Amino acid sequence: MLEGILKFSHHLLESSVCEGELVIDATCGNGNDTLFLSKLVGKNGHVLAFDIQEKAIVNTRETLINNGISNVSLIHDSHANLKDYLLKEENQTIGGAIFNLGYLPRSDKKVITKPESTITAIDTMINSLKQNGLIVLVVYHGHEGGKEEKEAILKHAIKLDQKEYNVLQYGFINQKNNPPFIIAIQKK
Ligand SMILES: C[S@@+](CC[C@H](N)C(=O)[O-])C[C@H]1O[C@@H](n2cnc3c(N)ncnc32)[C@H](O)[C@@H]1O
Incomplete structure (x- = not known):
């Protein structure tokens, strides 16, 4: 079966993340992906969950409380500052990561992820990613600013050295209206 985009993004992480790991x-x-990741790594693992919007942090906190989850650090900051939240002295390894690009559904469409x-x-994640670990990007690009981000990410991903990374693009090319697709980066 050809899995839908969100299901396939989770499938990729299920097949590569292990219990007890640090994931992003x-x-x-x-909070849907945060909840998914928190269950994947279990009580000995940890999730760092980023968002720049207060509303997203509040919504995710509610999702986590409703599900009795306690292995997540919610970080009200840009993912660009990830390195500030990794413990340098412990040389932390990341088991996997997910991005859902674009804007928060039913919210301000002007607050979007940026290239x-x-x-x-x-680039920060890739340095700390475990061998065979995956960074999964779900690229929504139908909104204003989405095309620019899509192009910048593809340009960046295509340049990753094939000796060090496998880079996958997965999407349905016969769907109308700018359907989302996946870019998955695996560290060899
Ligand atoms: C498509 S939504 C994510 C949906 C989410 N994965 C879920 O399961 O509900 C994109 C989110 O990215 C957030 N965002 C935008 N720029 C960001 C940044 N630089 N760092 C962290 N989050 C950002 C937005 O505020 C928005 O909540």
Whole structure:
């Protein structure tokens, strides 16, 4: 079966993240991916969940409380500042990460992810990513500013050295209205 975009993004992480690892939700929004990651790593693992919007942090906190989750640090900051939240002295390894790009559904469509910060976050993550770990980006690009971000990310991802990374693009090319697609970066 060809899995839908969100299901496939979770499937990729399920197949690569292990219990007890540190993982990143780069854009927590309403907390759906945060919840998914928190269950994946279990009580010995930890999730760093970022969002620049207070509303997203509030919504995600509510999702986590409703599900009795306690292995998540909610960070009201840009994912571009990820390195400030990694413990340098412990040389922390990241088990995997997810980005859902674009804007928070049913919210201000002007608050969107931006190419520079997304790329800075990817580059920080890649340095600390475990061998065979995955960074999964769900690229929504139908909104204003989405095309520019899509192009910048593709340009960046295509340049990653094939000796060090596998880079996958997954999407439905016969769907109308700018359907989302996945970019997955695997460290060899
Ligand atoms: C498509 S939504 C995420 C949906 C979320 N994954 C969920 O499961 O509900 C994108 C989110 O990215 C956030 N965002 C935008 N720029 C950001 C940045 N630089 N760092 C962290 N989050 C950012 C937005 O505030 C928005 O909540």
